[in-house]
Amino acid sequence: MKGLTLVExxxxxxxxxxxxxxxxxxxxxxxxxxxxxxxxLTEGLSINEATSKVRDSIKQSSAxxxxxxxxxxxxxxxxxxxxxxxxxxxxxxxxIADNFDYFVFFQDSxxxxxxxxxxxxxxxxxxxxxxxxxxxxxDFKYFNSANPPVEVTPTNAAKxxxxxxxxQNTATSExxxxxx
Amino acid sequence: xxxxxxxxxxVVVFIALGVVLFTVLSIVxxxxxxxxxxxxxxxxxKASSLAxxxxxxxxxxxxxxxxxxxxxxxxxxxxxxxxxxxTSKDVATKIIEATGYIPSKDKARAKKTIQIxxxxxxxxxxxxxxxxxxxxxxxxNNNQVQGTIYSxxxxxxxxxxxITGDAWVAAGIPPTADQQTDCExxxxxxxxxxxxxxxxxxxxxxxxxxxxxxxxxxxxSIKIKKFGNPPDVTVRIMGDDNGKPKKQxxxxxxxxxxxxxxxxxxxxxxxxxxxxTLSAGTTYWVMIxxxxxxxxxxxxxxxxxxxxxxxxxxxxxxxxxxxxxxNSFAGxxxxxxxxxxxxxxxxxxxxxxxxxxxxxxxxDRLIIEKDAYYQTITNSTVSGSSCPNPxxxxxxxxxxxxxxxxxxxxxxxxxxxxxxxGPISQPTCSSQIAWGPGKYTGDLTxxxxxxxxxKTPIWVTGKITMGNGNRFTLDSSYGAGSGIxxxxxxxTMGNGNxxxxxxxxxxxxxxxxxxxxxxxNNSAITIGNLGNTGAFYADKGIIDPxxxxxxxxxxxxxxxxxxxxxxxxxxxxASILFTSGPTGGYTLVKGTYQIK
Numbered sequence: 001m002k003g004l005t006l007v008e009x010x011x012x013x014x015x016x017x018x019x020x021x022x023x024x025x026x027x028x029x030x031x032x033x034x035x036x037x038x039x040x041l042t043e044g045l046s047i048n049e050a051t052s053k054v055r056d057s058i059k060q061s062s063a064x065x066x067x068x069x070x071x072x073x074x075x076x077x078x079x080x081x082x083x084x085x086x087x088x089x090x091x092x093x094x095x096i097a098d099n100f101d102y103f104v105f106f107q108d109s110x111x112x113x114x115x116x117x118x119x120x121x122x123x124x125x126x127x128x129x130x131x132x133x134x135x136x137x138x139d140f141k142y143f144n145s146a147n148p149p150v151e152v153t154p155t156n157a158a159k160x161x162x163x164x165x166x167x168q169n170t171a172t173s174e175x176x177x178x179x180x
Numbered sequence: 181x182x183x184x185x186x187x188x189x190x191v192v193v194f195i196a197l198g199v200v201l202f203t204v205l206s207i208v209x210x211x212x213x214x215x216x217x218x219x220x221x222x223x224x225x226k227a228s229s230l231a232x233x234x235x236x237x238x239x240x241x242x243x244x245x246x247x248x249x250x251x252x253x254x255x256x257x258x259x260x261x262x263x264x265x266x267t268s269k270d271v272a273t274k275i276i277e278a279t280g281y282i283p284s285k286d287k288a289r290a291k292k293t294i295q296i297x298x299x300x301x302x303x304x305x306x307x308x309x310x311x312x313x314x315x316x317x318x319x320x321n322n323n324q325v326q327g328t329i330y331s332x333x334x335x336x337x338x339x340x341x342x343i344t345g346d347a348w349v350a351a352g353i354p355p356t357a358d359q360q361t362d363c364e365x366x367x368x369x370x371x372x373x374x375x376x377x378x379x380x381x382x383x384x385x386x387x388x389x390x391x392x393x394x395x396x397x398x399x400x401s402i403k404i405k406k407f408g409n410p411p412d413v414t415v416r417i418m419g420d421d422n423g424k425p426k427k428q429x430x431x432x433x434x435x436x437x438x439x440x441x442x443x444x445x446x447x448x449x450x451x452x453x454x455x456x457t458l459s460a461g462t463t464y465w466v467m468i469x470x471x472x473x474x475x476x477x478x479x480x481x482x483x484x485x486x487x488x489x490x491x492x493x494x495x496x497x498x499x500x501x502x503x504x505x506x507n508s509f510a511g512x513x514x515x516x517x518x519x520x521x522x523x524x525x526x527x528x529x530x531x532x533x534x535x536x537x538x539x540x541x542x543x544d545r546l547i548i549e550k551d552a553y554y555q556t557i558t559n560s561t562v563s564g565s566s567c568p569n570p571x572x573x574x575x576x577x578x579x580x581x582x583x584x585x586x587x588x589x590x591x592x593x594x595x596x597x598x599x600x601x602g603p604i605s606q607p608t609c610s611s612q613i614a615w616g617p618g619k620y621t622g623d624l625t626x627x628x629x630x631x632x633x634x635k636t637p638i639w640v641t642g643k644i645t646m647g648n649g650n651r652f653t654l655d656s657s658y659g660a661g662s663g664i665x666x667x668x669x670x671x672t673m674g675n676g677n678x679x680x681x682x683x684x685x686x687x688x689x690x691x692x693x694x695x696x697x698x699x700x701n702n703s704a705i706t707i708g709n710l711g712n713t714g715a716f717y718a719d720k721g722i723i724d725p726x727x728x729x730x731x732x733x734x735x736x737x738x739x740x741x742x743x744x745x746x747x748x749x750x751x752x753x754a755s756i757l758f759t760s761g762p763t764g765g766y767t768l769v770k771g772t773y774q775i776k
Contacts, residue, residue: 019192019193020192023192023193023195023196026196026199026200027196027199030199030200030202030203030204031199031203033203033207034202034203034206034207037206037207037210037211038206038210040210041210041211041213041214044214044217044218045213045214045217048217048218048221051221052221052224055225056775059773059775060773060774060775062771087771087774089774093774093776095771095772095774097660097685097686097771098686144414145411145412145414145471146414146469148498148500178773179770179771179772179773180770
């Protein structure tokens with residue numbers, strides 16, 4: 001059998017190293033791009049879900065509650081927390097007059113969380129949902145019904161604007177309280 | 181051996197290509213998912229707007245068809261369609277469920293359903309267990325008020341009473357206006373605003389005035405009516421900037437409640453969140469700020485004779501713009517301003533306890549469990565000890581006076597509805613046929629144990645005298661709606677008389693009298709002892725609610741509660757709806773908006 005010359009071996013090794021290196025770079029970059037784009041996608045979906053949930057909740061609210069004590073925690077409506085007073089519903093999903101559940105949206109370090117505190121008569125379930133774990137900042141602003149709207153304290157608000165900033169996405173949305 | 185090694189580099193290249201392909205496809209798929217999700221969010225919002233449009237259309241259709249409109253299916257609007265179903269909850273209440281679809285019901289990519297209740301009637305907000313006008317409140321001994329008291333006059337309390345909410349004693353409003361203008365005959369014309377009229381975008385309308393005295397402004401009254409059902413609007417007292425309102429100088433802000441305004445002109449009171457001092461001879465403006473809605477707007481009565489010499493009217497498309505444009509027009513808009521008034525006190529006997537906060541210019545001999553806000557306090561404990569302590573707030577501004585939850589215009593509207601329903605005669609006790617709605621001319625006397633089912637509004641032009649054990653119950657067809665009996669004379673009740681709602685929701689039956697006690701000091705409503713229940717209203721009268729009775733709510737110019745009464749205010753009374761007669765229009769019921 002005829003063997004390979006040293007030059008041939010060296011050329012073959014050189015080509016293998018170059019091709020292998022290029023392939024490695026392609027694989028690493030692809031994996032990086034994949035993970036980056038996946039994260040961006042997840043964030044985008046989270047932000048859409050969160051703004052939609054906040055907007056629907058605000059629309060159904062009877063009032064912005066100044067604060068809510070739940071166990072040892074007190075939630076206070078302000079720039080990073082929103083406490084909504086929403087009419088409770090029965091098992092047929094009809095409103096129960098003068099009976100309220102409370103929805104809380106708040107920033108918990110880098111998490112955007114949503115909690116539901118149903119009343120004893122309500123058929124809503126208690127919820128503790130995390131919309132995103134990549135929260136950079138959360139900002140609630142409160143406005144009255146004047147034209148143009150004027151920023152007011154949460155108790156006097158007829159409209160709430162929410163700005164969510166995640167690592168790579170920012171979204172702003174607003175809604176009027178339909179039941180105030 | 182050599183053959184077996186062929187193609188290894190190709191395998192590696194395929195693997196690399198596979199990785200790249202997977203990454204590219206994943207990113208493309210992700211982008212597609214994100215695009216679809218974002219698109220869905222947008223379309224869901226459009227579907228929601230379509231459903232709301234369906235509800236607006238349903239209200240208009242209900243009013244055009246006297247309530248017979250039953251809904252519609254697959255109506256095309258913009259990028260989608262909407263369907264509406266209407267079900268009757270009771271004689272005056274409809275449940276409207278509207279669903280918006282993008283692009284259509286069959287191929288819906290997005291769908292949103294909204295439900296809301298519409299009712300024929302007038303909304304009213306009884307926010308306090310007891311609300312008293314300038315006549316003030318006299319409370320005897322051992323009474324319990326389950327709720328909050330708000331008084332524009334002095335509160336004088338006996339011994340051992342309990343108020344579970346707050347006690348507010350506001351500064352009193354003087355009986356006569358400082359500045360006022362009205363019109364007569366053909367000089368009275370409409371000045372519509374809150375929409376575009378003749379190409380003018382009249383959203384903000386103002387009338388200037390000059391106070392005759394330097395004092396605090398307590399209230400303005402505006403002669404106004406509404407078209408459709410516009411939302412509450414903001415009224416501001418503003419400074420003057422060379423003949424137009426100065427946007428930087430807002431002295432006071434109040435809310436004109438749409439509930440108090442009807443489709444006929446009436447004087448509507450507006451009070452403010454603060455009572456600033458205005459200077460005599462200086463020009464100020466009363467300005468109403470609205471949003472544009474061609475179906476739901478306002479009309480302020482305008483005096484073409486321009487009989488008010490100290491001011492002028494103007495309109496603007498946006499009072500808060502960078503350089504607001506204010507435009508003149510001929511006339512004077514009808515208004516009244518009330519300046520000055522009295523400072524009032526909360527004076528108690530022994531052992532009377534306020535479980536919430538107490539607010540008054542002067543407080544004496546009261547046990548206040550939370551905080552006290554005052555100018556002067558004597559012989560009282562606040563949060564367990566005498567003042568000063570952290571719960572004492574001396575030098576607090578006097579609370580601002582509040583308007584009553586029912587206006588003259590509302591009362592006139594009910595009387596018109598009752599008159600339109602026709603005359604009614606002396607009721608037959610224990611009849612299965614409901615009494616009313618309608619107008620009863622003359623005095624009405626009921627002996628004892630007369631059990632009546634009623635439909636309202638009922639207007640009695642004279643006085644009502646009841647013996648014992650009579651019972652008025654609002655007909656069950658009114659559902660959660662409330663009813664009203666308006667009388668022009670005095671009402672006198674013995675013992676055990678009951679005014680009851682339907683029993684559903686917050687339904688109540690209110691006995692309202694227009695009798696004026698302010699000059700003769702006679703009681704407008706006198707209630708006997710033991711076992712009377714109901715809600716009573718006398719905005720110009722005195723209510724003498726007797727002993728050992730239980731009430732849902734009492735509102736009067738003056739109230740004299742003697743001993744052992746129990747006022748049990750229910751939170752739901754903050755938004756009740758008086759069901760109209762046949763002529764009433766459908767409006768949305770606040771607090772019933774629900775995304776299904």
